[in-house]
Structures are given as C-alpha cells and as structure tokens.
Amino acid sequence: METKITFRLANEHDLGRIVEMLADDKLGNKRERYEQPLPECYLKAYQAIASDPNNELVVACHGNEVIGVQQITFTPYITHQGGWRATIEGVRTSSSERGKGVGTQLIRWAIQRARVRGCHLVQLTTDKKREEALHFYEHLGFNATHEGLKMKL
Amino acid sequence: METKITFRLANEHDLGRIVEMLADDKLGNKRERYEQPLPECYLKAYQAIASDPNNELVVACHGNEVIGVQQITFTPYITHQGGWRATIEGVRTSSSERGKGVGTQLIRWAIQRARVRGCHLVQLTTDKKREEALHFYEHLGFNATHEGLKMKL
Numbered sequence: 001m002e003t004k005i006t007f008r009l010a011n012e013h014d015l016g017r018i019v020e021m022l023a024d025d026k027l028g029n030k031r032e033r034y035e036q037p038l039p040e041c042y043l044k045a046y047q048a049i050a051s052d053p054n055n056e057l058v059v060a061c062h063g064n065e066v067i068g069v070q071q072i073t074f075t076p077y078i079t080h081q082g083g084w085r086a087t088i089e090g091v092r093t094s095s096s097e098r099g100k101g102v103g104t105q106l107i108r109w110a111i112q113r114a115r116v117r118g119c120h121l122v123q124l125t126t127d128k129k130r131e132e133a134l135h136f137y138e139h140l141g142f143n144a145t146h147e148g149l150k151m152k153l
Numbered sequence: 154m155e156t157k158i159t160f161r162l163a164n165e166h167d168l169g170r171i172v173e174m175l176a177d178d179k180l181g182n183k184r185e186r187y188e189q190p191l192p193e194c195y196l197k198a199y200q201a202i203a204s205d206p207n208n209e210l211v212v213a214c215h216g217n218e219v220i221g222v223q224q225i226t227f228t229p230y231i232t233h234q235g236g237w238r239a240t241i242e243g244v245r246t247s248s249s250e251r252g253k254g255v256g257t258q259l260i261r262w263a264i265q266r267a268r269v270r271g272c273h274l275v276q277l278t279t280d281k282k283r284e285e286a287l288h289f290y291e292h293l294g295f296n297a298t299h300e301g302l303k304m305k306l
Contacts (some may be wrong), residue, residue: 001274011218015231018231019231022198022231022232023275023284028232031232031233032233032234033234036251039234039235039236041234041236042231042234042235043235044235045229045230045235045236045237046231046235046249047233048229049229049230049231050206051175052229054205054207055228055229057231059286062214064156069231071230073226073228074203075203075208075226075240075242076198076205076244077198077202077210077224077242078168078171078172078175078195078198078199078202078210078222078224078243079175079184079185079242080184080185080192080194081184081185081186082190082192082194082195082197082198082199083195083198084198084201087228089228089232090230090231090232091252111304111306112246112278114306115306119306120305120306121303121304121305121306122303122304122306123278123301123304124302125276125278125299125300125301125302126299126300126302127298128298128299128300129298134300134302137302138302139303139305141304142302142303142304143303143304144300144301144302145208145280145281145282145301145302145303146181146278146279146280146281146298146300146303147274147279147281147299147300147301147303148278148296148297148298148300148301149276149277149278149287149290149291149295149296149298149299150274150275150276150295150298151264151274151275151276151277151293151294151295151296152273152274152295153264153267153268153270153273153274153275
C-alpha cells in the first residue's frame with residue numbers, strides 16, 4: 001500500500017531535514033554537508049528559492065514527518081512557440097520510506113503542478129550512474145530522448 | 154577565421170529574427186511558427202523572460218545583424234551545498250553563419266556569464282537526434298554524464 005502523504009512548500013525549519021535526506025545518498029554523501037549548525041550556504045539557497053515565484057521547493061510529509069523533497073523550476077522559453085517548461089531536480093525520499101511509492105507520488109505531484117502552471121513539458125536529468133532512477137522515470141512516462149551535459153566551473 | 158561578434162540581451166525588436174532562426178532547423182521547423190505578424194505567444198514568452206532576473210535571452214550580432222541566440226537560466230538549488238546552476242537552452246546560429254565559430258563563441262559567452270553569476274555548474278540537454286551537437290558540446294568541455302528525460306503534457 002502506498003504511504004499516505006501530503007505535499008507543501010518547504011519552510012526554513014525543514015531545511016535541516018532536507019539536507020539530511022540529500023546527504024543520505026550514494027552521490028549526495030560526497031557533496032553535501034549535513035552538520036549542526038547547518039552551513040549558511042543552504043539557508044541562502046533556500047531564501048533565493050523561496051523568493052522566486054518560478055521556483056518551488058516541495059516536501060512530502062507523512063503526518064508531521066518530512067519524508068521526501070524535490071525542487072520544481074518553471075521556465076519561460078521562446079522555443080516551442082513560447083512554451084513554459086517545468087524542471088524537476090533534487091528528488092529524494094527518506095531512506096526508511098524507499099520502495100513505498102513516495103517517489104512516484106512526488107513526481108506525479110510535480111507533473112500536476114506543471115499542468116497547473118501551463119507548462120507543455122516536464123523535464124529532468126538523471127545521472128547515468130543511477131540506473132534504477134532511469135527505469136523509475138521511464139516507468140512514469142518520461143522519455144530519455146536527450147543527452148544531459150554538464151560542465152563544472 | 155572566427156566571425157567577430159558581439160553579445161547583448163535581446164529586445165522585442167529582435168523577436169522575429171529569433172523565431173526565424175529557431176524555425177530554420179531540422180527539429181525547429183516542425184514546432185515553431187515563423188509568420189507575419191508574429192504569433193502573440195512569442196511576445197508573451199519574451200516578456201516573461203525579460204522580466205525575470207534569472208533568465209537572459211542573449212543574441213549574438215555581427216554588426217547590426219542578429220546571427221545567433223541562446224537563453225541562459227540561473228537557478229538556485231539546495232543540492233551541491235546550495236549551488237546555483239546555469240542552464241543553456243534554445244541555442245541557434247544563422248544558417249548562413251554556421252561553421253564559422255559563432256556557436257562556440259555563444260557557449261563560451263554563456264559559460265562566462267555563469268561564472269559572473271557565481272554558478273558552480275553549466276548544463277544543457279541536447280536531443281539524441283543531434284549527433285553533431287553532442288560532439289560540439291563535448292569538444293567545448295561538457296560531459297554527457299546524465300540522461301535527459303522529457304514528458305510532453
């Protein structure tokens with residue numbers, strides 16, 4: 001049975017829990033700093049996201065407990081006849097909740113938000129090292145039509 | 154020899170030329186409407202971009218002539234210790250100018266803008282049907298580490 005979850009915008013008090021989930025991951029554990037007190041860089045990023053109407057940091061909750069997170073960015077483009085896109089990034093679910101459909105519900109919620117915002121496309125990239133993630137997204141109806149290229153600065 | 158070009162933010166008067174370039178493309182010709190008068194959807198998208206401090210629609214010019222375009226989106230994320238990313242999209246050069254290094258200069262300019270904006274990463278996706286584009290970006294230093302997944306709504 002799917003875990004019953006609710007969704008809401010993250011607030012500042014969720015930030016420690018969000019970073020904890022991001023760090024509890026085979027790629028995230030090398031690049032995040034889940035420390036007390038939480039490094040200020042996370043608070044600054046949160047404030048930039050929260051003040052931008054085209055960015056939404058969303059948490060999935062089971063009761064009062066935050067068990068998942070994702071960020072949705074809405075972007076207007078000239079291409080596709082001036083179409084808006086939604087980009088999903090930073091999707092994580094609590095390790096204790098994996099395999100219970102939380103990720104599926106998160107992504108479905110993002111797709112619904114994209115519709116509400118009038119987007120013609122939802123997109124994301126997933127690291128080729130995350131083979132299971134690729135299958136997860138394809139199962140949800142995404143097509144791996146593109147190469148995702150990155151350059152570190 | 155490289156074509157000597159300058160870069161600036163696009164204005165409303167560039168919009169027809171931008172759509173003309175987007176439509177003059179093997180994928181773009183199926184999805185854009187380069188018509189007179191220009192469909193209003195393009196103007197609305199332009200206005201949304203121009204009013205968003207995290208989006209820049211950039212044109213490359215040779216003298217007064219617009220010969221290239223790209224959009225750069227700057228996004229704050231919680232991941233990577235609250236790092237900002239720059240996403241490049243909608244890159245086109247005038248068909249008459251292809252092979253003269255305009256695309257290379259466009260992308261280098263975007264990378265420079267990303268540094269100025271304090272991004273730790275520049276990213277883009279390219280359709281797997283555009284094999285030559287993949288090599289172009291890899292040659293510029295991008296790594297195809299990710300799958301780019303899309304879902305049409």
